[in-house]
Amino acid sequence: MGKQGSPRSPRPDVVDVKDYQTRNSECLPGSDPILGRRLSGGDNNWKSKVALLHDLKHEYGKLGSCKAVYVGKRHLWFRKHVKSIVFMFALMGSLFLLDSFLVSLFDSINLQNSSSSRTSSDLKGGRTAYANEEEPPVQMYGRLQNLAYSALAEKELKQEPSNFWEEPWKASLWKPCADRKESKKLGQPDKNNGYIMVSANGGLNQQRVAICNAVALASLLNATLVLPRFLYSNVWKDPSQFGDIYQEEYFVNVMKDEVNIIKELPSHLKSLDIEAIGSLITDADIVKEAKPIDYLTKVLPLLLQNGVVHLLGFGNRLGFDPLPARLQKLRCKCNFHALKFVPKIQEAGSLLIRRIRKYDAAQRMLDKQLVGDFLPGSPSKKHDSERGPSKYLALHLRFEVDMIAYSLCDFGGGEKEKRELQAYRESHFPLLIERLKHSKSISSSELRNLGRCPLTPEEAALVLAGLGFKRGTYIYLASSRIYGGKSRMLSFTSLYPNLVTKETLLTPSELAPFRNFSSQLAALDFIACATADVFAMTDSGSQLSSLVSGFRTYYGGGHAPTLRPNKKRLAAILSENSTIGWNSFEDRVRNMIEEGQSVFIRGYGRSIYRQPRSPECMCRTH
Numbered sequence: 001m002g003k004q005g006s007p008r009s010p011r012p013d014v015v016d017v018k019d020y021q022t023r024n025s026e027c028l029p030g031s032d033p034i035l036g037r038r039l040s041g042g043d044n045n046w047k048s049k050v051a052l053l054h055d056l057k058h059e060y061g062k063l064g065s066c067k068a069v070y071v072g073k074r075h076l077w078f079r080k081h082v083k084s085i086v087f088m089f090a091l092m093g094s095l096f097l098l099d100s101f102l103v104s105l106f107d108s109i110n111l112q113n114s115s116s117s118r119t120s121s122d123l124k125g126g127r128t129a130y131a132n133e134e135e136p137p138v139q140m141y142g143r144l145q146n147l148a149y150s151a152l153a154e155k156e157l158k159q160e161p162s163n164f165w166e167e168p169w170k171a172s173l174w175k176p177c178a179d180r181k182e183s184k185k186l187g188q189p190d191k192n193n194g195y196i197m198v199s200a201n202g203g204l205n206q207q208r209v210a211i212c213n214a215v216a217l218a219s220l221l222n223a224t225l226v227l228p229r230f231l232y233s234n235v236w237k238d239p240s241q242f243g244d245i246y247q248e249e250y251f252v253n254v255m256k257d258e259v260n261i262i263k264e265l266p267s268h269l270k271s272l273d274i275e276a277i278g279s280l281i282t283d284a285d286i287v288k289e290a291k292p293i294d295y296l297t298k299v300l301p302l303l304l305q306n307g308v309v310h311l312l313g314f315g316n317r318l319g320f321d322p323l324p325a326r327l328q329k330l331r332c333k334c335n336f337h338a339l340k341f342v343p344k345i346q347e348a349g350s351l352l353i354r355r356i357r358k359y360d361a362a363q364r365m366l367d368k369q370l371v372g373d374f375l376p377g378s379p380s381k382k383h384d385s386e387r388g389p390s391k392y393l394a395l396h397l398r399f400e401v402d403m404i405a406y407s408l409c410d411f412g413g414g415e416k417e418k419r420e421l422q423a424y425r426e427s428h429f430p431l432l433i434e435r436l437k438h439s440k441s442i443s444s445s446e447l448r449n450l451g452r453c454p455l456t457p458e459e460a461a462l463v464l465a466g467l468g469f470k471r472g473t474y475i476y477l478a479s480s481r482i483y484g485g486k487s488r489m490l491s492f493t494s495l496y497p498n499l500v501t502k503e504t505l506l507t508p509s510e511l512a513p514f515r516n517f518s519s520q521l522a523a524l525d526f527i528a529c530a531t532a533d534v535f536a537m538t539d540s541g542s543q544l545s546s547l548v549s550g551f552r553t554y555y556g557g558g559h560a561p562t563l564r565p566n567k568k569r570l571a572a573i574l575s576e577n578s579t580i581g582w583n584s585f586e587d588r589v590r591n592m593i594e595e596g597q598s599v600f601i602r603g604y605g606r607s608i609y610r611q612p613r614s615p616e617c618m619c620r621t622h
Contacts, residue, residue: 135487137490137491138487138488139491140458141574143577144574148461148465148466148495151465156471164563167599172557172559173621174553174618175621176555177618178554179254191222193223194223194307195223195225195226195262196214196226197229197274197308198211198226199228199313199314200315201314203238204519204520204523204526205522205526205546209316209609213331214311215255216318216328216330218259218261220292220296220327221295221300225260226261226262226263227252227261231313238518244517245345255333255334279309280312281302281309281310281312283313283314285298289317289318289320289605320605321604326616328614328616329616331608332554332616335550336555341370343374344513346374348524349524349527349528350371351506352506356390356392356476356500366530367531369555370531390474393473393532393534394475394528394529394532394535395535395538396478396529396539396545397457397460397477397482399454401483406432407454413484417484454538454539455565456491457482458492459570463565463570465495467589468590471495473498475499476528476529502521525544526548529548530551534562534563535548536563537549538565540564546610548562550607550609550610563593566592566596601614
């Protein structure tokens with residue numbers, strides 16, 4: 001496997017994806033000033049080609065005249081010059097093929113560079129992204145890349161659609177029903193044991209899980225829930241609170257029949273020193289995936305004694321099983337029905353959907369739940385008949401520097417990349433470095449074979465090509481910063497140039513209200529991914545991917561497929577890069593994805609946010 005190049009910068013080369021995200025207007029109906037227009041880098045080449053053809057025809061005209069004069073010697077002349085004529089035709093054919101290839105190649109490169117003039121701040125730190133444009137592309141699977149390029153060109157000629165735009169038919173048998181009315185209304189308990197405060201850590205998706213876990217916990221302990229607050233993180237640097245992201249009144253009203261939720265502590269409790277009275281409970285006090293009995297024995301006594309407890313952090317501190325069915329249902333009702341984005345986020349999300357589809361798409365339950373009253377209108381018959389639906393695929397590509405540095409894997413960037421990642425580990429993960437000193441080392445190839453290495457942009461593109469998605473597929477990229485920048489993304493955009501993000505779809509003024517608010521920006525990615533025709537992830541452990549796939553399962557009606565690569569199986573397939581044929585690669589990749597799309601009931605201990613197909617959350621129709 002040809003491993004080329006390494007970042008030349010003394011620090012990891014991390015670039016905002018907008019530097020190379022473009023859209024090829026050849027594949028789009030009409031024009032859009034926001035998306036930009038296709039650069040015609042091959043126009044001059046094409047004119048040269050026409051001129052060359054004209055000159056050759058002119059020369060043939062001369063030959064024809066000579067032939068008329070020396071008609072008696074034409075057979076002798078033909079035999080004498082036949083090799084030259086054959087050579088000329090072969091040369092012409094080669095020139096046409098070479099010219100077409102170069103036009104395609106340079107157009108693709110120009111498209112990728114066309115958006116590099118736009119600048120924005122980094123989502124996590126507010127720092128301006130940078131790139132070394134002289135960096136050579138990093139490629140690990142050159143042979144497979146060439147096979148994929150040829151296969152995609154052949155599919156364009158055959159017009160064969162991928163069958164991964166749809167889910168298995170069994171998926172349509174499940175319908176949302178977490179908000180169904182019970183025949184016997186349980187209601188809130190008569191006795192209130194006190195007040196629960198929650199300060200959730202992490203980003204948007206971790207906080208969303210913490211909110212719904214807090215709702216279930218309040219019901220378990222017969223307590224009143226104070227509207228959760230979000231901790232400020234030095235990583236995310238986002239001061240957003242609940243009301244900046246979700247509609248407070250709507251949330252309280254939807255949950256009022258089961259859980260009492262208030263915005264602030266009663267005045268007589270505000271002056272209490274929560275830590276001094278022993279009611280402050282941190283993540284160190286409660287194990288991960290804690291069971292109900294843990295809260296009944298450790299938290300309830302404090303609640304009864306002091307009238308209030310404050311859960312600080314609350315990251316994944318309530319397990320999924322065993323848990324009473326009514327609490328599972330509350331979790332589902334909270335996640336899928338009660339948490340609505342504020343109008344500012346809904347409106348921007350609606351703009352994203354409208355612009356990536358190029359017109360107002362058909363109204364779906366998914367869109368309604370996520371963008372509310374800003375739902376795009378129904379398409380006209382003219383749009384339907386002349387343009388057809390503008391489908392798009394959303395890809396959550398996890399290839400940030402912190403993630404790949406922590407993985408300890410090799411990503412083909414050479415010795416300099418290895419030194420950079422090691423330096424990053426020493427600076428950001430001292431506990432990992434210390435642990436490595438006292439444990440048996442595992443090689444990068446072993447880690448990859450075990451499925452522990454994040455997928456590179458190149459590997460993600462090969463998977464999509466193996467599934468039959470055409471080169472012109474519109475792809476929305478949901479990610480903050482891709483390690484390696486253009487040198488990493490070139491292997492992706494050479495196969496799929498129609499790459500867009502929220503930064504390329506929205507104008508600077510439309511994005512301005514969200515600048516420096518990473519959770520609100522993440523909410524836009526959530527909307528674009530959840531409403532996509534196909535959602536593909538590269539890391540099934542990601543909280544965003546988990547919640548988005550669950551949302552699509554719940555509201556998709558069996559028409560919202562999600563693609564989940566099995567990294568261990570994919571590593572085995574890619575290990576045969578030097579010998580595997582393209583047909584075999586396609587078959588094995590498709591089998592891998594199809595198995596991940598199997599329709600099944602949530603397994604014991606599995607997240608109900610990710611796998612809502614369960615009696616407490618969804619209803620099966622027959």
